[in-house]
Amino acid sequence: MNVLAIDTSSYVMGTALVKDSLPLGEITTHEKKNHSLRLAPAIRQLLRQTDMQENQLDRIAVTEGPGSYTGVRIGITTAKTMAWALGIPLVALSSMELLAQNGRYFDGWIVPFYDARRTQLYTGLFTCVNGEIERRETDQMKLLEDLLHELKNLDGPVLFLSPDRLIHEQRIREVLGDQAVFGAPLDGLPRPGELAQLAVNREPVADLHSFTPNYIRLAEAEAKWRAARAKAEDSSSSQGD
Template identity: 30%
Template sequence: MALILNIETATKNCSVSLSNKNEIVALKEIATQGFAHAENLHVFIADVLEQANLSLADLDAVAVSQGPGSYTGLRIGVSAAKGLCYALGIPLLALDTLEILAQQVQIESGYIVSMLDARRMEVFMGVYSSNYDAVESVKAEIIDENTLASYSEPLHIIGDGALKCQEILKGSNFIYHPEILYPSAQQMGVLAYKKFETNQFEDVAYFEPYYLKDFVLTTSPKK
């Protein structure tokens, strides 16, 4: 048995699951227009444990979505995960957010392109094979008509960043999945268990989210 608590807060979706090995046994999530992760996360953690009739003491590890994504969302999720690991003396697992998102699509050929909104015409983007192997390094990409032009294979575009790309990326090989907007802890079980089995643990004291971009503080023009 390997009971892993999975935390995904990199986007507007506040998502928590509990997995036994690679099988999800409990899930609680909600996506709202505003970020309510600080209010919901620990309530959701308690809820999934209650669903499974378990306690924090039963956990073998905590997995967290490491980014890229929302600066605030990532800080909340990683802080909670690190706090639990430190208090319980259990390992921390870090999963790539765009890879978690890619797991929502099953394809036989071509590639999966995960895109998360990074404001204006920029997205956080990762390209994955049908086996979910990374084809390109995760990057922040400003979308224009040349984006992904080197691919002739079918490209399955997912994530909330894809919504603003449809008017620019119109090739016949672009296949959009508008129903898939955010990564979910429901897809974290398999990825987390693979890392758990191979002891790919993070240093709880020094681990930081993968922001990819520097945090930019904006102020009201009225000030």
């Protein structure tokens, strides 16, 4: 099975290709640049360098979020378009589950996270059992202080994995002390190769056209628009009375 993976859920952009569960290639960039300009060229380059034709792909894998609103949208739009054009299945996985794979074999709690601004985090909770990552909580958006309070009540060390580590590391260490564990910088970066491997044995999305990202929260602009619309409707209703 040939699987092309796409991850743009953070400022890290990655695409990877596996054939029969063996990695063929991977392109990852860690710079905060426009994914919409770089993703398609990266996919073309990867296919060209691995001598793979688009019509040889068996499925597309993509991270569904949570994460960067724009980044998630770009990745999913690209993945859905390719899957539809090629007539192949689309597999979607949590960006938190993908990042948690870097904690494989860690004996303790695994907490992947992305910064969500205003001291909030997109995060999840996982453990490793016999070399396999297992979910313990659903992906959520939490205030950093609330998350640290919850983790402090857990037994055992906590491994934090994130490309946004430097933003929150000091506060995490202040609250959790020796309970907090941080790996090497590379451990905090999602790997598209892992995404491709995971997608081999996952069920595709049931309806390609109705599939939407898991933003967890509305984009700020949309939230403001809905609030303004609700206010206008309330005002109109009051005038009608």
